[in-house]
Amino acid sequence: MAYRETEKMRQRKAQARQRIIDCTFECVAEGGFRSARITRIAGLAGVATGTIYRHFESREDLFAEVFRLATQREVNKVAEALTTTGNATIRLEAALRQFAERALRGPMMAWSLIAEPVDPKVEEERLAYRKAYADLFEQAILEGIDEGCIPDQNARQSSTCLVGAIAESLVGPLSPTQSGQASRNLKDNNDLLVGTIIRFCMQGLTGTRR
Amino acid sequence: MAYRETEKMRQRKAQARQRIIDCTFECVAEGGFRSARITRIAGLAGVATGTIYRHFESREDLFAEVFRLATQREVNKVAEALTTTGNATIRLEAALRQFAERALRGPMMAWSLIAEPVDPKVEEERLAYRKAYADLFEQAILEGIDEGCIPDQNARQSSTCLVGAIAESLVGPLSPTQSGQASRNLKDNNDLLVGTIIRFCMQGLTGTRR
Structure with missing residues (x-):
């Protein structure tokens, strides 16, 4: 009996934790990390603010966790795009397109993941995840050199150039302060932007x- | 008499402020923003820690100011390199080389300016300065399109690709955790790295x- 009780409590705890994460994700997707206040998250998750701090040591730790989960999802999507049929240049182009198009479809979340000034704990995660993207690109570049469709080069260094170029070129377009753009032209603009980055x-x- | 007194006080205040900035700069160049503690800076500057807070509202404000001054110096160096004789591709190459070589010569300061996870106030400055570099590159790309040495393209977007590629590709090599490199090969490695980035x-x- 005692064991079952504990199991049930564990489940409830895990569910509450997940709800807090989901609601934080929702807040960040709506207005960035800055606007994700603990009281608001608690309200959305239907828990007391104190409950949040039973699951996460601090607001920064909660944010770092949400950052990790959200970014890992994006990394997985890029990895998936790299399994496209075709040679390495086709696969890399598909991966870059995936990254950019997903970012432009969820601009506030992408802005928060790529560039929003946040706490150092989140910045640490950002550095780690940039490495994760670079690892994926490096592998594809090495394959391309093997296949003969990409000239011999330092694949590691080129992979970081790719990560930097695509991330930085999206910062301006994703920035909330630029969101006054005419939405009619948005799709065309985005297509042109993605084309420029890929080129x-x-x-x-x-x-x-x- | 009263006026002179005030003038003298003003000068002293300005000198103390400058000394605080210089010592912070020194600390950051040595171990990054993280290791630049207020007590240490105060010790170096020969002032009480309270004096620092009379000049800067917070540690973050002091850091943001040092960040601005240090980055503006780098921006000026890149701008200077863009005045090299030659067509726009030669000028841009000189500018990229200037950026990369200066960073590799002062790796800890460059790491702190480019990538060290810091307070959001410094991150805000970082975004602003990335724009400053992009503005310089954009101008040179536009000139290159005019001169005919660079194909027609969206110069703004390409300029952000340049900023991202060069900054991101330096993050790993500048990172303090990678500083175990054999120093004998360091110069050769750096030359290869700069060559790869520029290419x-x-x-x-x-x-x-x-």
Whole structure:
């Protein structure tokens, strides 16, 4: 009996934790980390603010966890795109497109993950995740060099160039302060932007005009 | 007499402020923002810690000011390199080289300016300064399009690709956790790194194999 009780409590605890994470995610997707206040998250999750601090040591720890989960999802999507059929340049282009298009479809969340000034704990996660993207790109570049569709180069260094180019070129367009754009032209603008980023990156890798 | 007194006090105040800034700069160049403790800075500057808070509202404000001054110096160096004689591709290459080589010569300060996880106030400055670099590159790209040495493209977007590529590709090599590198090979490694970054960036811009 005692064991079952504990199991049930554990489940409840896990569910509350998940609800807090989901609601934080919702707040960040809506207005960034800055606007995700603990009282608001607690209200959405239907728990007392004190409950949040029983699950997470601090607001920063909660944010770091949400950052990790949200970014891991994006990393997985990029990894998935890299399994596209075709040679390494086709796979890399699909991965870059995936990254950029997903970001532009969820601009506030993407802004928060890529560039929003946040607590150092989140910044630490950001550095780690940039490495995760670079690892994926590096692998694909090495495959491309093997396949002969990408000239020989330091794949590690080129992979970080890719990560930097795509992330930085999205910062401005994703920035909430630029959201006054005419939404009618938004899709066209986004397509042009994605095209420009991909061209720069693929030219950078291959030295072949596109 | 009263006026002179005030003038003298003003001068003293300005000198103390400058000394605090200089000592903070020294601390950051040595161990990053994280290791720049107020007590240490006060000790170096020969003032009481309370004096620091008479000049700066908070540690974060002091850091933001030092960040601004240090980054503006780097921006000026890049701007200077862009006045090199030659067409826009030569000028841009000189600017990228200037950025990368200066960073590698002062790796801890560069790490702190480019990537060290710091307070949101410093992160805000970082975003602003990335724009400053992009503005410089954009101007040079536009000139290159005019001169005919760079193919027509969205210069704004390409400029942000350049900023991202060069900054991100330096993050790993500048990171204090990677400083165990054999120093004998350091110069060769750095030259190779700078070469790779410049090749990626210039190929990205021009689509011409280098």
